[in-house]
């Protein structure tokens with residue numbers, strides 16, 4: 247390997263633009279070079295002419311790329327259905343990988359990526375950016391040092407209303423399958439995936455690992471006209487017996503969170519509301535407070551340069567596919583734990599929004615999920631006619 251590391255980018259539009267801009271701006275500062283783009287639709291990207299002007303070659307597929315090229319690091323920011331195939335092909339061709347979240351559409355796909363990482367010895371890191379922030383690691387180190395006492399439970403609550411334009415933006419939005427391929431798009435696998443992953447990651451007993459679920463029960467509900475669910479309540483138990491309660495909905499009529507609360511023997515740790523669950527205050531039972539602030543100078547794209555460092559030093563990346571597997575296990579179990587229940591029509595409202603958009607929402611849902619979170623319960627634990635009991639999945 248030469249001193250300058252080569253980085254190829256899969257995808258050039260959508261979120262891949264954040265990667266491309268970061269590579270244009272900071273590759274040289276990190277002794278790396280942005281050497282190729284792989285995207286069959288690259289011409290549609292606003293960055294296409296910048297790539298051409300920089301003499302960076304563009305390939306239609308990774309197979310075509312590897313016929314003549316190689317890369318030390320391949321960043322994959324293509325749609326989720328391609329992650330498995332592209333990540334495995336890259337490590338089999340000698341590249342390390344930074345693949346966007348979620349790792350894959352199904353647990354089987356994520357497991358295949360994990361196997362490929364082990365077989366090739368090249369890492370597959372997953373781009374959950376919270377896992378690369380130093381604030382996450384400061385808090386995690388203090389949790390693992392026993393500073394807060396034993397962790398008993400953790401609750402994450404996110405109400406993020408999404409309008410029809412969100413669900414109409416792509417054929418796979420809200421779908422289980424798209425063009426015959428699994429996507430399992432849902433709040434768990436998409437908009438709030440970072441927070442579900444981060445919950446397992448903060449509970450991991452080493453800097454690089456996530457706690458594993460040993461059982462999970464979930465209820466899934468739907469107000470929108472979609473194949474998969476828009477509302478989910480999860481109760482997972484980790485292998486160390488921490489109760490993880492996770493509530494997320496795109497069908498509330500107002501926005502909350504994500505709010506994370508962790509109950510420990512000697513303290514209560516909460517995320518501060520304005521910071522997307524990435525700054526925290528620990529309230530100790532003895533009255534002390536410890537503040538964990540997100541470093542404003544740390545870029546959300548730091549993950550690229552952490553992976554570059556991991557290649558240089560041979561260290562395990564901060565969030566590899568093994569650390570991301572807990573999220574995939576939880577999503578898979580939530581899909582299997584229950585049937586999706588439609589909210590009764592009389593509870594659903596279609597609320598006009600700007601630009602002729604419409605929010606389909608259940609106005610009473612927000613308060614119910616807040617009550618569930620406060621009690622550590624699922625909707626069916628209350629006396630609610632439409633709520634359906636589900637079954638516990640054990641791993």
Ligand SMILES: NC(=O)c1ccc[n+]([C@@H]2O[C@H](COP(=O)([O-])OP(=O)(O)OC[C@H]3O[C@@H](n4cnc5c(N)ncnc54)[C@H](O)[C@@H]3O)[C@@H](O)[C@H]2O)c1
Pocket residue numbers: 256257258259260261262284285286287288291306307323324325326328346347348373374375436
């Ligand atoms: N980390 C974050 O905060 C964050 C934010 C947004 C999206 N994402 C993730 O980024 C990934 C991409 O999401 P998106 O919304 O930008 O998707 P998108 O549908 O906008 O596609 C991104 C790019 O991939 C290209 N592409 C399509 N098929 C391809 C193929 N076979 N090979 C190579 N490139 C291909 C498209 O042309 C496009 O340029 C997803 O995994 C998503 O979850 C992460």
